[in-house]
Amino acid sequence: MFDYLESKIHDECGVFAVYSRDEDMDVVADTYYGLYALQHRGQESCGIAVNEDGVIRSHKDLGLVNEVFTPEVIRRLGKGQMALGHCRYAPYKDRTRSSSQPMLVRHIKGTMALAFNGQLTNAVELREELELKGGIFHTTSDIEVIAYAITRARLNAGSIQEAVEKAVDRLTGAYSLVVMSPRKIVAARDPQGIRPLCLGKIGNSDVIASESCAIHAAGGEFVRDIAPGEIVVIDEEGVHSIAHACGQKTGLCVFEYVYFARPDSVIDGASVHRARRRAGAFLALEHPVQADVVIGAPDSGLDAALGYAQQSGIPYGIGFLKNKYIGRTFIQPSQKLRENTVRIKLNPIADTVAGKRVVLVDDSIVRGTTSKQIVQLLREAGATEVHFRASSPKFLYPCYFGTDVDSQKNLIAANYTTEEIAQQIGVDSLGFLSIESVKKIAEGCKLDFCVGCFTGEYPVEPPKREFEDKYSQKLNSND
Structure with a gap:
């Protein structure tokens, strides 16, 4: 049976996060508007995590943004100083609520919420390594692999941004990643910049988004693109940039311009x-x-x-x-x-x-x-x-x-x-x-x-041959 919407090529998801510095700012509403503008990047599920005085609560489900976030759900999420949102595309085999994002993780060093756009080329290898060390996975999602990598790094790291730095060194492939801890938002873009990620402002508050159109939809202003390999930390002192893996050969997906992105977005200039x-x-x-x-x-x-x-x-x-x-x-x-x-x-x-x-x-x-x-x-x-x-x-x-x-x-x-x-x-x-x-x-x-x-030449080496079959099986279960 032909299905016009399903037969089109799909990207995987969109991310949006806000750190409020304005007392009257409604971070949940702004995240809702941002996700609405990113709906073209993912129409199977969505979610929002909100941080109120270090306590993170979330809601996510299958459906479009306006279906999942009814007035009652938005009311229950309440107010906060930070929020992280995500909308997801997934093939039929992995359209489950448990694979929806943001993923909320509670561990010995505290709580964090994570969301990302992209796909890891070494996810199968990392998953097997973590499983052999006792890791138990509940989804087929790459975000769970990333969560494990960060929480393990966090045990010996002095801060969440240091843990993210150590974790991303183990990741290969495409990732525009956002992590929300009780006090910070940390965003990271892969060294090749395969997927887009940008920084904006709403009043005195700071915003991270997959595309500039989402920042504008929330009433904000685009500031700049996050550079490939850059890690951005947003906390009470402002926005800090870490040139963690910058300067490598880049490889932005050209299909962002051909199809994925919204026409009113500006991506990497x-x-x-x-x-x-x-x-x-x-x-x-x-x-x-x-x-x-x-x-x-x-x-x-x-x-x-x-x-x-x-x-x-x-x-x-x-x-x-x-x-x-x-x-x-x-x-x-x-x-x-x-x-x-x-x-x-x-x-x-x-x-x-x-x-x-x-x-x-x-x-x-x-x-x-x-x-x-x-x-x-x-x-x-x-x-x-x-x-x-x-x-x-x-x-x-x-x-x-x-x-x-x-x-x-x-x-x-x-x-x-x-x-x-x-x-x-x-x-x-x-x-x-x-x-x-x-x-x-x-x-x-x-x-x-x-x-x-188009050419078979990639900016990052494809999965190793011994993991190719496992990777192909997993290909229909991405974020």
């Missing part, structure tokens, strides 16, 4: 909206075609389609209406409704496409299911020609850093030629953005990019 328009413009130069209208597949294809239209001179049109009222799940009580799920979630606008040669711009083709169904909708709406343009290169290799691009056997471009893919999805022509161009879309970005899913 580059506007996401502008990057997508530039991707569309490069596409028009690389894959020109005679057509009557350019349309985008909602939502991430819209900006790229605008860039394609502006560069090519072909008129831009709104080709689809996406139903904004469909939540993370949709119950189909009969076969008839199951067959029509796509029509409930996505509908073509016939007036735009009927009798016309259409350029359809989308962010990518991963498995091909989504593309085939969208093209079929356009054909049924009367499009005489459909020319598909992807604003990213071909997906040829797995991702090990928190994106659900798994084995090559599931990647259509790894198994078929461009012409064969075009035939399978039913288009008149097909073009992918080149690797050279995708590296240039984020004008002003301060980091190099990870393009491993």
